[in-house]
Amino acid sequence: MEKVLMKGNxxxxxxAIRGGCAYFFGYPITPQNEIPEYMSRELPKVGGVFLQAESxxxxxxxxxxxxxxxxxxxxxxxxxxxxxxxxxxSYIAGAELPCVIVNMMRGGPGxxxxxxxxxxxxxxxxxxxxxDYRHIVYAPASIQETVDIMxxxxxxxxxxxxxxxxxxxxxxGQMMEPVEFREPRKRSLPSKEWTTTGTGGSRSPNIISSLRxxxxxxxxxxxxxxxxxxxxxxxxxxxxxxxxxxxxxxxxSYGTSSRIARNALEILRADGVKAxxxxxxTLWPFPFVAFDELGTSVRALMSVEMSMGQMVxxxxxxxxxxxxVGLHGRTGGMVPxxxxxxxxxxxxxxxxx
Amino acid sequence: MMPVVFEKTRGLxxxxxxxxxxxxxGIIHRLVGEVLEEMDVLDNTIxxxxxxxxxxxxxxxxxxxxxxxxxxxxxxATGIKRVLPDRTVxxxxxxxxxxxxxxxxxxxxxxxxxxxxxxxxxNAIYGMTGGQMAPTTLIGQRTTTSPYGxxxxxxxxxxxxxxxxxTIDGAAFVERVSVxxxxxxxxxxxAIRNAFVTQQKGLGFSxxxxxxxxxxxxxxxxxxxxxWLKANMIPYYPLGNLRRPEEANHE
Numbered sequence: 001m002e003k004v005l006m007k008g009n010x011x012x013x014x015x016a017i018r019g020g021c022a023y024f025f026g027y028p029i030t031p032q033n034e035i036p037e038y039m040s041r042e043l044p045k046v047g048g049v050f051l052q053a054e055s056x057x058x059x060x061x062x063x064x065x066x067x068x069x070x071x072x073x074x075x076x077x078x079x080x081x082x083x084x085x086x087x088x089x090s091y092i093a094g095a096e097l098p099c100v101i102v103n104m105m106r107g108g109p110g111x112x113x114x115x116x117x118x119x120x121x122x123x124x125x126x127x128x129x130x131x132d133y134r135h136i137v138y139a140p141a142s143i144q145e146t147v148d149i150m151x152x153x154x155x156x157x158x159x160x161x162x163x164x165x166x167x168x169x170x171x172x173g174q175m176m177e178p179v180e181f182r183e184p185r186k187r188s189l190p191s192k193e194w195t196t197t198g199t200g201g202s203r204s205p206n207i208i209s210s211l212r213x214x215x216x217x218x219x220x221x222x223x224x225x226x227x228x229x230x231x232x233x234x235x236x237x238x239x240x241x242x243x244x245x246x247x248x249x250x251x252x253s254y255g256t257s258s259r260i261a262r263n264a265l266e267i268l269r270a271d272g273v274k275a276x277x278x279x280x281x282t283l284w285p286f287p288f289v290a291f292d293e294l295g296t297s298v299r300a301l302m303s304v305e306m307s308m309g310q311m312v313x314x315x316x317x318x319x320x321x322x323x324x325v326g327l328h329g330r331t332g333g334m335v336p337x338x339x340x341x342x343x344x345x346x347x348x349x350x351x352x353x
Numbered sequence: 354m355m356p357v358v359f360e361k362t363r364g365l366x367x368x369x370x371x372x373x374x375x376x377x378x379g380i381i382h383r384l385v386g387e388v389l390e391e392m393d394v395l396d397n398t399i400x401x402x403x404x405x406x407x408x409x410x411x412x413x414x415x416x417x418x419x420x421x422x423x424x425x426x427x428x429x430a431t432g433i434k435r436v437l438p439d440r441t442v443x444x445x446x447x448x449x450x451x452x453x454x455x456x457x458x459x460x461x462x463x464x465x466x467x468x469x470x471x472x473x474x475x476n477a478i479y480g481m482t483g484g485q486m487a488p489t490t491l492i493g494q495r496t497t498t499s500p501y502g503x504x505x506x507x508x509x510x511x512x513x514x515x516x517x518x519x520t521i522d523g524a525a526f527v528e529r530v531s532v533x534x535x536x537x538x539x540x541x542x543x544a545i546r547n548a549f550v551t552q553q554k555g556l557g558f559s560x561x562x563x564x565x566x567x568x569x570x571x572x573x574x575x576x577x578x579x580x581w582l583k584a585n586m587i588p589y590y591p592l593g594n595l596r597r598p599e600e601a602n603h604e
Contacts (some may be wrong), residue, residue: 038443050437053428054461061425061458065432069399073432091422109593152443196417196433198440205366207411209402287472 003178007079008143008168011179012102013038015150015349016074016175018181021100022048023073025062027055027081029186030114032104032171035076056081060088061103067097068208070195072154077100078170079120080111085129090129094221098157100150102166104173105306107333115333116170116256121310124156125284132222134229135163136236137283139254143177145281152184156236160228167283171256171308171335232285240253240279243269246297247276249345250317251305254280257336261304264341275345280353283311291318300352303327306334326351362386364395366415375568375575377532378406378474382413384532384542385472387551398441399433403450403536406480408516410445424455427462432467441552443470448489449479452514452592459518459560466523470548470567473514476565477586484570488512491585496570511589515562521596523558527595531564531587533579545596551601559601564590 004079006014016024025037036065040050053059059075066073077085082103092099107117124137127237134154140146151165157164184201194208212218243265244250253261258279274297278290291301303312312327319325326348330336364386372378389395395416395580404423411418421429426444434442451473462469478496479485480548486499489511493502503511519527526548529540541563560595564586566578573581 023432025432027485051431051435054457057425058428058458058461060433061422061428063433064421064425065401065429065434066418067432068429069433069436071436073436087422095420143452169485194418196399196419197437198397198417205415205417207418207420209411209418211420253426 009034015147019151026041027061056084060085086128093133105169118306240280242277244276263338313330364390381457401444403446405447427458439585471560526551526559529562
């Protein structure tokens, strides 16, 4: 299939529909409005339903209902709106419903701003809702990767019966790049025998609920969820290691930031400083194993992110005392500049000598 | 052998309910179950339970059930109905769930003319959490969070949900009923049936507000509770139909 030039947000809609998504419930918020706009235009053409909800809260609960009815369903929003969905995401995780949620992050806290940010890392990877739950977090760094992930995300959600979060930022949503829609790898998916579609008189009623008043049963549910999360960690952890073989400093960076870190890496290398990059594609599960593959040349790690330092916590866990961990963070809608990343790396390497 | 003159509806499971003695949730459950069975839609019905006393309704209705987050049952029911437009979808909500935390969801489900049926059980108090003031608590009524009686100047008037929803065009069927005596139980069943007929005919959103008792948290016997409901709730929450499409008249 030939490449087409598409804006990130519209490419997400197109990929979702190709991934089998037939239902979209959402509420307007910048900088992701092209997603619901695209879906409102395109879903009716394929027999799907776009419904603008009265709030992000209602939208995520419509997703809960539609997922329980067996549909491939998604919602999208941006940071403050995703905060409002956290209650629903926790319930969806507890009730083991598959769905896809897109967060085109902007600067925070509170209403923050409308420029790109990566300050929802904690919320995305630690669970912004209550309880012991996890969900897959994909962090694409290009429109092509966004499209590839969106087309696969519904399969992944169905396979594990979990919500899947695609974590972009305003830059990924707004920029245009050439994309090609490629079929994801075929996965063997379980049939949805648990859905509430009416018994048809042929089976006992199905119940979708995250409530377990008996603590024995609630602990059982949590143990089952965590066994599933362990499977996901084993099978779905994804990252890219770039020029790490001989690196003395390894940047750790995702999404938009990783593109700048990669440029900084080339500048450093041209100047004789061997820099590398670990780019997590899944933020949960975090690619801890990527760090075990690093060689003896490495003297330091540096997290480059659009926050005051959130992913850096996972980098420290990954380092586990093996390497000093630095941070170069810009926030509030400010995007790192490659020259600053280069300088930060040089300074850090001097400090850790 | 004695002739069978009454049977438990197939619309309910055999599970023993957790409801307190004298609570009228049991009657309202039975009416919904009977209507679904009599309309022959039970096997194609998906119900949505609320957070509150009726949370465990998913164990009692003999059909596919979802448990929603607090106040969000109309949104969950919307998601289900949009995916399965030919199925019967209902939400069963209490007054804290629907009239307080869930006001946005119920108003907009009505506004969209969402083709779902809502059974709204109003007992003027938060039952499950131990008797706190609800938005429907009457002026002067004592609860654990209005220990001196609900004060109008402090908390405003109790909310009349049916009257509010009846102003919305999408709300095709709106009726308030009570279950404080057998005559009204029969009227309540007719209203519930008409609400489901409204849904079945695709005429829009339908809601039945059922005035209900909470003997435990009102601190009364079941019989005194029924008397109190009649004497105090009905004057503020008048019974009757507020909106009904011609085509929904069952009786």
